[in-house]
Amino acid sequence: MYLTQGLHRAVQQHPDDVMTVFGDRTRTFAEVADRVGRLAAALQGLGVGSGDRVAMLSLNSDRFGEYLLAVPWADAVLNPVNIRWSPAEIAYSLQDSDTGVLLVDDTFAPMLPALREAAPGLRTVIHAGDGPTPDGAESYEDLIAGHDPVPDARRGGDALAGLFYTGGTTGHPKGVMLSHANLMVSALGILSTGYLFGSGTRCLHAAPMFHLADMAAWNATTAAGGAHVIVPAFEPVAVMNAIATHGATDSLLVPVMIQMLIDHPQIAEHDLTSLRAVLYGASPIAQSVLERAMKAFPNADFTQAYGMTELSPVATLLSPDDHRRGDRLRSAGRAAPHSEVLVVDAEDDEVPRGTVGEIVALGGHVMLGYWNQPEATAAAVRDGWMHTGDGGYMDDDGYVFVVDRIKDMIVSGGENVYSAEVENALATHPAVASCAVIGVPDDQWGERVHAVVVLRADQTVTAEELREHAKTRIAGYKAPRSAEFVDALPVSAAGKILKRELRAAHWSEGDREVH
Ligand code: ATP
Ligand code: MG
Structure with missing residues (x-):
């Protein structure tokens, strides 16, 4: 391979078929x-x-x-x-x-x-x-x-194909060594589902091509002999024009991009009907955003991928059928065809279904290792299983639910609070455009659940109203006890919210250890 x-x-x-479209070239x-x-x-x-x-x-x-x-x-x-x-x-x-x-x-x-x-x-x-x-x-x-x-x-095979630096969301980026086989296993696994990047694909590249998420779309499309429609960077109008003009069929989009598209005032003026498959992932998506996106792109099958650079990058997929059934939209899906996935405790024993532990994955997509960091490699890959550092649980049918990065988990009053659940509850409030939930220091609770919120234009809401709204959906101890309102959340190039930057305003350095 x-x-x-x-x-x-x-x-x-x-x-003689067209392989690449870039502007008028x-x-x-x-x-x-x-x-x-x-x-x-x-x-x-x-x-x-x-x-x-x-x-x-x-x-x-x-x-x-x-x-x-x-x-x-x-x-x-x-x-x-x-x-x-x-x-x-x-x-x-x-x-x-x-x-x-x-x-x-x-x-x-x-x-x-x-x-x-x-x-x-x-x-x-x-x-x-x-x-x-x-x-x-x-x-x-x-x-x-x-x-x-x-x-x-x-x-090909096990030869080193690339060094890909992680997103740097949780700390200093690490260089991930991936082989040809790693990347091709992931690409062929995605293709084997039959609902992404198949024959006749014109894949729209709007996410940054340096990032492995988009490169996975590049590799899968290229492996299937499909074409590529490329825009220099994500910009809603340019993306909508590229879809309408070049008949893009499939695209990898990250949740913030989906949100910017569906919130854009000109979306109704563009013919987006050629888009038949949207793959999204790289960070959590609020269920309310997803439901609106499915309406905004009525012809598109939606697939969610969960994974990481170290997994070349796909580990689980939530299929279009799962999206249509609608009852598992909070899940990141089931192990992809090329991957086995488990949820384990600190001793690496599998936890009972429904119990939160660390998500681990095994298969031909597990990285060769971190560049020049043998200790970090040994800590992350144990017995061949990639330890993702993500907290999650699996239901009885093998659906994985990502709840938080283990480093980001909040312990408030001795209870674990997972930010994804709180963020989902807040996102259903009509005044909330986007939000991030973090733990901040609190004398009484150890850590307090704190929301950082971007409001929709012309909307207002108080921290107390948000708390009351959250309490109608989740247990009281999970509802944010405080909130701040900002114009925009800090995001990485792959659209991940940089919670360490949000936390930095509340914690003095070295104050917060990983638990
Ligand atoms: P660093 O490792 O340097 O902190 P990073 O983890 O953000 O950066 P990536 O490898 O690009 O770098 O991202 C992988 C992470 O993205 C996963 O560990 C997970 O936390 C998050 N992620 C990916 N897909 C999903 C998804 N579908 N739902 C929720 N989170 C996701
Ligand atoms: Mg990571």
Whole structure:
């Protein structure tokens, strides 16, 4: 199994069909394969050897897709860079991963002087943009024009395919080493369900392509010989236009994106009927948002994925049928075809169904390990099982319910309170646009359940009213005892709410240990 296999099959079977659409630029499968072979040749010509890391710092583009194929083609290792990182963080990751070659687009080219200074190991920069090539950088298009294609290395299986840094939601991002087999097992597992990225797919890439969630959609679509419609970044109107203009059929969207789309005043003006499958995940979704989304996209089958970078990234799926039945919308679904999933206690014994423990997963999608962090790897992968750090429970039919990150769990008055449940209760209040629930220090309760709330335009509500509303849905001790109102919640590039930032305002550093 190797990342480029679907491309070869597509070239054999339908070379002249369109593979990538980016703005007004389209390329066929044969054209992309030719360019990928040339880019691989150029990388090798620049001294990229087997197993060397090649980074890309870029908004979404058709060239990002070519990078995802050319690097494995050249037998090198992908290292997509989180576009939200500061220059210092990017330089740190380039040094940490010993990456000598970086592709950069027009948006991020201005960062180059700072990166070069802070990451002396960076020896070659390739400018993968349409503007003028910055000083000292190679031009992507000149490199492609100047090289003949090399044959695909076709090295797959357990060979390292990429280094993918975790979201950094809970702390310093870790470099996750994934093999070709890891990534392909996850992609083929998703495909085998039959309801995502199948034949005739035109996959819309609106989530950041550096993130493994979108790369999973890229890999599954490419494995199935489908096409890609790419927008530079998520922007509601651009996304709705891309769907309407290019007939996008399938997309990976994270919950904040779904919420921004359904709340957008122009949604009714766009023809979104081509969209037949929406895969969402990466963070919890409020049930009320999901129910509205299913109405807003009446032709779309909804699938939820739960997983993490370390699981390449999919572990469970909530199927379209489950969505239609409607009674399990709070679940993240059941173990995906390629995964086994259990809920265990601190001794790694399975807990009874319905009891909260740590979610663990086993299968060909479990990472090779964390880059340069053998202790962290040994702590996370035990007996082959990836310990997710997520708290959850499983019902009698094998449906997994994610309740909280274990690090985020709130203990108030000796009772465990899981933020997901409280957030769901608050989200049903008509004045609440979005919210996050955290534990804050409290003399009486140890930790107090505290809500950070973004209100809908022109709406007001008091903390007390929110508490009363929550109490109609959940037990009194879980209802927030305090609330603050903010304009927006801090989110990561993958749309995850950064609770550690919210907590920082309430806890002095080192005050709150993980329990
Ligand atoms: P870091 O590990 O650096 O803190 P991160 O965990 O956010 O960052 P990712 O690997 O991108 O980095 O995210 C995986 C996490 O996202 C999971 O551990 C889980 O907490 C959350 N998650 C993913 N899918 C879902 C889902 N469907 N429902 C709820 N949470 C989800
Ligand atoms: Mg994580």
